[in-house]
Amino acid sequence: MARSVSAMRGQILESALRLFAVHGFRGTSLQDIASDAGCSKASLLYHFAGKEKILTELLTPARDALATLLDRVSGLEGGRLVEEAVVGYVDLTLRFRREIRLLFEDIAEMSCHQDLNVMELADGLLDALAGRSQQAPSRVAAWMVLGAVFITSATDDEVAPDEVLRAEMIRSALRTLDHTPS
Amino acid sequence: MARSVSAMRGQILESALRLFAVHGFRGTSLQDIASDAGCSKASLLYHFAGKEKILTELLTPARDALATLLDRVSGLEGGRLVEEAVVGYVDLTLRFRREIRLLFEDIAEMSCHQDLNVMELADGLLDALAGRSQQAPSRVAAWMVLGAVFITSATDDEVAPDEVLRAEMIRSALRTLDHTPS
DNA sequence: GTCAGTTCTGACCGATCGGACAGTTACGGT
DNA sequence: ACCGTAACTGTCCGATCGGTCAGAACTGAC
Structure with a gap:
C-alpha cells in the first residue's frame, strides 16, 4: 500500500509526537510508533534515517522559532530587550507545549512509576x-x-x-x- | 571479597547517584554502576531488588524531606504558610541538587546529542x-x-x-x- | 502493457539490557 | 574446627531494541 508521498511521513511524525509526549522518547520504541501510525517499522526507517532523526524533526520547528526570537531581540537593549524576550519566550513555549511535554515525560514516568x-x-x-x-x-x-x-x-x-x-x-x-x- | 555489611551497598548508591547525574537513569546500565562501584552486576542485584529500587533509594531522602516540609506547614495559613513553604522548598532543592540534576540529565543528554x-x-x-x-x-x-x-x-x-x-x-x-x- | 522509480514490508541480525540462579568465598558465633 | 549465614560472582537467559536488506507492491509516465 504505497500511499501518496508525504501522507505516511506526516502520520509518522504525528504518532511519534503523541507517543513521545506520553511515554517519553526512550520509553517509545520504533515498533510503538509504527503500530500507531499503521505501518511497518521498516517503513519508519525508510522515511527517517534513525530514531533520533524523528525527534530532531519534531523539535526543529521549536528550535528555529527560538533562534528567530533571539535574532529579533539581538538589537534591543534594556527594558525593551527583556520585555520582548519574555513575551516571545512565553508565546513560544505555549505554541510548542506538546514538544516541551515530551521532554519532561521521561522524568514524569520515572517519578510516578x-x-x-x-x-x-x-x-x-x-x-x-x-x-x-x-x-x-x-x-x-x-x-x-x-x-x-x-x-x-x-x-x-x-x-x-x-x-x-x-x-x-x-x-x-x-x-x-x-x-x-x- | 565479602566486605563489611553496608560498605559495598553504600558504594553502589554513591556510584549510581554520580552516574545517573551524568548519563541519566536510562542512560546508565547496571554494568556501568557495577564497574564504577568495583563489583559484579550480580552483586548489585543481591543488594537491590532491581534497577528501579536503586533509584527509589536514592530519591527517598528527598521525598521524605518534602513530606516533612509539607507536614510542618500544614497548620499554617496566609503569609506564614507561603513564606515557610518557599524557604523550606528552596533549602530542600539546594540540599538535593545532585538528585534533581539526575532527573534532568535524560533531557539534557537528549537535547545536546x-x-x-x-x-x-x-x-x-x-x-x-x-x-x-x-x-x-x-x-x-x-x-x-x-x-x-x-x-x-x-x-x-x-x-x-x-x-x-x-x-x-x-x-x-x-x-x-x-x-x-x- | 511496460518500465523506472518510489514506497513499503517481512524476516533477520547484532547488540544490549535487566534479571535469574547455582555455586563460591568470607565472616562470625559456638 | 565447624557451620550457618551473609556477601559476592560467573554464567546464562529471554526480551527488546535499533537497524539492515532483499524484494514485493504500488504509482505515474510513456
Whole structure:
C-alpha cells in the first residue's frame, strides 16, 4: 500500500509526537510508533534515517522559532530587550507545549512509576505555595515557583554562589507568589 | 571479597547517584554502576531488588524531606504558610541538587546529542532574559524565569485557561527579572 | 502493457539490557 | 574446627531494541 508521498511521513511524525509526549522518547520504541501510525517499522526507517532523526524533526520547528526570537531581540537593549524576550519566550513555549511535554515525560514516568508517589507530594507543595487558593492565577504562580526553583537548583554551581542563589530564589519566589488578584 | 555489611551497598548508591547525574537513569546500565562501584552486576542485584529500587533509594531522602516540609506547614495559613513553604522548598532543592540534576540529565543528554544544539540557543535566551547582565542575581533570575515558563507551559491545560496562563507567566516573569541590585 | 522509480514490508541480525540462579568465598558465633 | 549465614560472582537467559536488506507492491509516465 504505497500511499501518496508525504501522507505516511506526516502520520509518522504525528504518532511519534503523541507517543513521545506520553511515554517519553526512550520509553517509545520504533515498533510503538509504527503500530500507531499503521505501518511497518521498516517503513519508519525508510522515511527517517534513525530514531533520533524523528525527534530532531519534531523539535526543529521549536528550535528555529527560538533562534528567530533571539535574532529579533539581538538589537534591543534594556527594558525593551527583556520585555520582548519574555513575551516571545512565553508565546513560544505555549505554541510548542506538546514538544516541551515530551521532554519532561521521561522524568514524569520515572517519578510516578516508583513506590514513592512524588506526584501527590508535588500537589501538596503546589497547594502550599498557592496559599491553599484555588484561583487560577495563584495556581499558575505556584507552578512557576515550583518550576523556577526546581530548575535553578539544578544549574551549575558556577552560575552563582550558594548564598546568592538561595537569597535570590527566595526573594523572586515570594514576589511571584504575592500577586494582586485582577 | 565479602566486605563489611553496608560498605559495598553504600558504594553502589554513591556510584549510581554520580552516574545517573551524568548519563541519566536510562542512560546508565547496571554494568556501568557495577564497574564504577568495583563489583559484579550480580552483586548489585543481591543488594537491590532491581534497577528501579536503586533509584527509589536514592530519591527517598528527598521525598521524605518534602513530606516533612509539607507536614510542618500544614497548620499554617496566609503569609506564614507561603513564606515557610518557599524557604523550606528552596533549602530542600539546594540540599538535593545532585538528585534533581539526575532527573534532568535524560533531557539534557537528549537535547545536546542532536544536530540541533539547543544549549547554545538556551544560553542566548538566558543572556536576553538577564538583559545582557553578567551579575549573579540577574543570571539567577533569568534562570528562574526560563525554568518557570518552561515547566508551567508543560502543565495540564486544566490548570488555567490559556489566556490566564499567558498573562500570568508574562507578569510574573517580568516581576522576577525587574530585580533591584543589592 | 511496460518500465523506472518510489514506497513499503517481512524476516533477520547484532547488540544490549535487566534479571535469574547455582555455586563460591568470607565472616562470625559456638 | 565447624557451620550457618551473609556477601559476592560467573554464567546464562529471554526480551527488546535499533537497524539492515532483499524484494514485493504500488504509482505515474510513456
